[in-house]
Amino acid sequence: MKTPPDEPLFEEPLQEKTIALDQRPLAERMRPRSLQEVFGQEHLLGQGCLLPKLVCENRIGNLIFAGPPGSGKTTLAHVIAKESGCRLLAINAVTSNVAELREALKLARYHTSSKCFLFVDEIHRFNKSQQDLLLPDVESGAARLIGATTHNPRYYVIDPLLSRSHLFTLEPLPEEIILSALKLALRDKERGLGSYKCKASAHALEAIAAMASGDLRRGYNCLETIVAGTAIGGEISGEAVHAFARERAIRYDRNEDEHYDTASAYIKSMRGGDPDAAVYWLAKMLAGGEDPRFIARRLVIFASEDVGLADSRALLVANAAFDCTERVGLPECELNLAHATLFLATCPKSNSSTLALGKAKKALKEKPAQRVPSAIRDRHGRNKKYQDDSDESYLYSHNFPENVSGQSYLEDSLSIYKPKVSGAEKAIAERLSRWQALKAKVQADGGMKKPD
Numbered sequence: 001m002k003t004p005p006d007e008p009l010f011e012e013p014l015q016e017k018t019i020a021l022d023q024r025p026l027a028e029r030m031r032p033r034s035l036q037e038v039f040g041q042e043h044l045l046g047q048g049c050l051l052p053k054l055v056c057e058n059r060i061g062n063l064i065f066a067g068p069p070g071s072g073k074t075t076l077a078h079v080i081a082k083e084s085g086c087r088l089l090a091i092n093a094v095t096s097n098v099a100e101l102r103e104a105l106k107l108a109r110y111h112t113s114s115k116c117f118l119f120v121d122e123i124h125r126f127n128k129s130q131q132d133l134l135l136p137d138v139e140s141g142a143a144r145l146i147g148a149t150t151h152n153p154r155y156y157v158i159d160p161l162l163s164r165s166h167l168f169t170l171e172p173l174p175e176e177i178i179l180s181a182l183k184l185a186l187r188d189k190e191r192g193l194g195s196y197k198c199k200a201s202a203h204a205l206e207a208i209a210a211m212a213s214g215d216l217r218r219g220y221n222c223l224e225t226i227v228a229g230t231a232i233g234g235e236i237s238g239e240a241v242h243a244f245a246r247e248r249a250i251r252y253d254r255n256e257d258e259h260y261d262t263a264s265a266y267i268k269s270m271r272g273g274d275p276d277a278a279v280y281w282l283a284k285m286l287a288g289g290e291d292p293r294f295i296a297r298r299l300v301i302f303a304s305e306d307v308g309l310a311d312s313r314a315l316l317v318a319n320a321a322f323d324c325t326e327r328v329g330l331p332e333c334e335l336n337l338a339h340a341t342l343f344l345a346t347c348p349k350s351n352s353s354t355l356a357l358g359k360a361k362k363a364l365k366e367k368p369a370q371r372v373p374s375a376i377r378d379r380h381g382r383n384k385k386y387q388d389d390s391d392e393s394y395l396y397s398h399n400f401p402e403n404v405s406g407q408s409y410l411e412d413s414l415s416i417y418k419p420k421v422s423g424a425e426k427a428i429a430e431r432l433s434r435w436q437a438l439k440a441k442v443q444a445d446g447g448m449k450k451p452d
Contacts, residue, residue, distance in 0.1 A: 025220070025221065025224065026185060026192065026193065026220045026221070026223065026224040027070075027220040029191040029192065030181070030184075030185050030188070030192055030220060031074075031075055031078065032072075032075055032078075033079070033082065034079060034082070034083060035052055035055065035079055035083060037079075038072060038075060038076065038079060039072065039173060039177050039178075039181050039216060040071075040072065040171070040173040040174065040177040041071070041072060041076075041170055041171065043171070044168055051168070055079075055080050055083050055084055056083060056084075058084040058085065058086065058114070060080060060084065060144070061144065061166060062138055062144060062145040062146070062165040062166065063080075063145070063146045063147070063165060063166050063168065064123070064146075064147045064148075064149070064153050064157060064161075064162065064165045064166070064168070065077070065146070065147070065148045065149070065168050065170060066150075066151070066152065066167065066168070066169050066170065067150070067169060067170030067171065067172075068150060068170075068172050068214060068215065069150055069215050069217065069218075070173070070212070070214070070215030070216045070217035071170040071171065071172060071173060071214070071215070071216070072170055072216070073121075073148035073149075073170060074119075074121060074148060076170075077090070077117070077119045077121075077148065080117065080146065081117045081119075081146075084117075085115075086114075086116055086117050087111055087115060087116045087117070088116075088119055089104055089107055089108055089111075089116060089117065089118050089119065090119040090121065091104050091118075091119070091120055091121070092120075092121045092122055093120055093121065093124070093125035093126045093130070094121075094122050094125050096126075098129075098130060098133065101126075101130060101133055101134075102133070105118070105134070105137050105142075105143055108137065108142070108143035108144075109143060112142075113141055113142060113143055113144040116143075116144065117144050117145075117146050118144065118145050119146045119147075119148070120134075120145065120146070120147045121148050122148065122149065122150075123147035123148060123149050123153075123157060124149040124150075124151040124153070124156035124157060128158055131157065131158045131161055132158065132160075134161060135160055135161060135164075138161065138165075139164055145161075145165065147161075147165070153167060171214075172213070172214025172215070173212075173214050173215075173216050175206070175209045175210055175212075176209075177216075178209040178212050178214075178216055178219045179205055179209040181216055181219065181220070182208060182209060182219055182220075182223050183205065185220060185223060186198065186200060186205075186227075193223070193224065193227050196227050196232055196233075197232055197233045198227050198230050198232070198233065198234055198235065198236055199234075199235045199236070200235065200236035201235070201236070201238060203238045204236045204237060204240070204241045205236075207238060207241045207242070207245070208222050208223055208226070208241055211245055222241075222244065225244065226240055226241065226244055259290070262281055262284055262285055262288075262290075263285070263298065265277070265281045266278060266281035266282060266285065266298070266341075267298060267302060267306075269345065270306070270341065270344050271302075271306050271349065273345060273346065273349070274345065275341075275342050275345040275346055278341050278342070278344075278345040279338055279341055279342060279345075282295065282337060282341050286334055286337075292325045292329075292330055292333055292334070292337060293322075293325055293326070295325075295337055296321055296322040296325040296326075296337065296340075297322065299318040299321055299322065299337070299340050299341065299344060300315070300318045300319055300322050302314075302318065302344055303317070303318035303319075303344060304353055304354075305351065305353070305354050306344075306349055306350075306351055306354075307344060307347045307348070307349055307350065308349075308350045308351065308352055308353040308354070309350055309352060309353065309419065309423075309424065309425040309428055310347065310348040310349055310350035310420065310422045310423030310424060311348055311423045312424065314343065314347050317339075317340050317343050317344070318344065320336070320340070321333075321336045321337055321339065321340035324336035325337065347423070348422040348423030348424075348425075349422060349423075350419075350420045350422050350423065350425050351420075352417060352418060352419055352420050352425065355418065356418070359414075359416045360414075360416050363414055363416070370411050370412060371411060373408065373409065373410070373411055375394050375395070375407060376394055376407075376409060394407075395407045401438075402434075402435065402438060404438045404439050404442065405442070406439050406442030406443045
């Protein structure tokens with residue numbers, strides 16, 4: 001007779017029995033119980049969408065939900081299991097190990113995939129070997145997987161697992177959706193905060209919704225904390241929300257997606273000549289605990305990559321900001337970073353240095369490397385292996401008008417540097433054009449000789 005394995009603690013019904021409803025956080029108590037109660041995500045759950053139809057008919061396959069914190073990934077896993085009439089076996093990749101994962105798969109096989117879902121939260125935390133362990137059961141249909149991740153699954157979930165799953169991307173919740181959820185939680189006496197009989201002004205709730213930054217869980221946590229500090233039957237004022245906001249931490253995960261997204265916005269704002277946006281993203285990175293040396297390094301790179309010869313002072317300012325960051329440190333070096341950020345954002349822009357280097361590398365890659373013309377080879381090296389008996393002599397540029405001797409410095413001429421006409425580089429373009437004309441005239445006249 002087929003006997004079930006020991007039921008592990010990660011099975012959802014056991015979890016519900018362990019922790020009383022009134023002891024759970026508000027976000028957990030208010031978790032939607034059906035698709036109709038889910039907030040937002042209209043692009044997945046709206047009228048005419050495929051996902052709700054598949055859920056009602058229990059024809060869901062393997063799913064991967066990707067999205068920011070508090071967007072409803074875990075909620076959808078719970079609701080899908082409930083509406084499909086299936087059991088949900090939930091494990092968290094942060095705390096689970098191979099032994100627990102094997103036990104979960106064993107239990108999923110016992111209950112069969114038609115009556116059970118295996119939910120792996122934070123699936124990106126599993127390494128490749130752990131994700132590989134899921135493949136046989138997922139591929140054979142012995143287990144149905146629902147994975148949730150806050151990271152880009154194309155980078156953090158192995159390709160074989162992705163190819164066997166449907167990927168759905170959840171979006172941050174709009175403020176009006178979060179506002180509706182907060183109002184409901186404030187009224188709900190069974191699962192919410194209705195027993196406190198607190199009232200809140202529209203301004204206060206709007207401020208909390210804005211503070212949530214698309215994360216409904218954060219909005220619930222803010223509301224629950226503020227209500228806990230308010231007398232029963234009292235009113236939540238805008239001042240109370242403002243006081244709470246001063247102590248909140250900005251969501252900024254160093255070395256994660258938020259880090260790279262914010263740094264990208266910072267660089268692109270400076271490149272686009274928007275000092276307001278640039279200094280805003282700088283402030284966000286600093287408030288989130290970003291290493292100021294990382295910011296300073298980006299400024300030094302940007303100075304040559306995006307400003308370049310249009311204003312060569314940019315590199316001096318950026319390098320000075322980097323030096324100040326090393327010598328002075330936080331919090332004072334924030335002023336130096338802001339100074340450099342605003343200077344670079346308002347500089348004329350030119351990427352001619354970047355393009356020129358790229359063209360030179362391309363020429364080296366696609367054609368044989370050129371020999372150094374004999375006229376400009378080193379004549380004084382004590383360790384020269386070969387004697388150069390060429391009659392061609394080097395023409396000292398300072399002996400010619402405007403330092404243009406007409407001599408060539410490549411065996412085969414290349415057009416690599418193309419100056420732009422922004423900032424100081426406009427004058428460089430004019431000077432180079434004049435030199436090229438003068439060099440052509442000297443070469444045409446056969447006058448490449450040292451003047452008397």
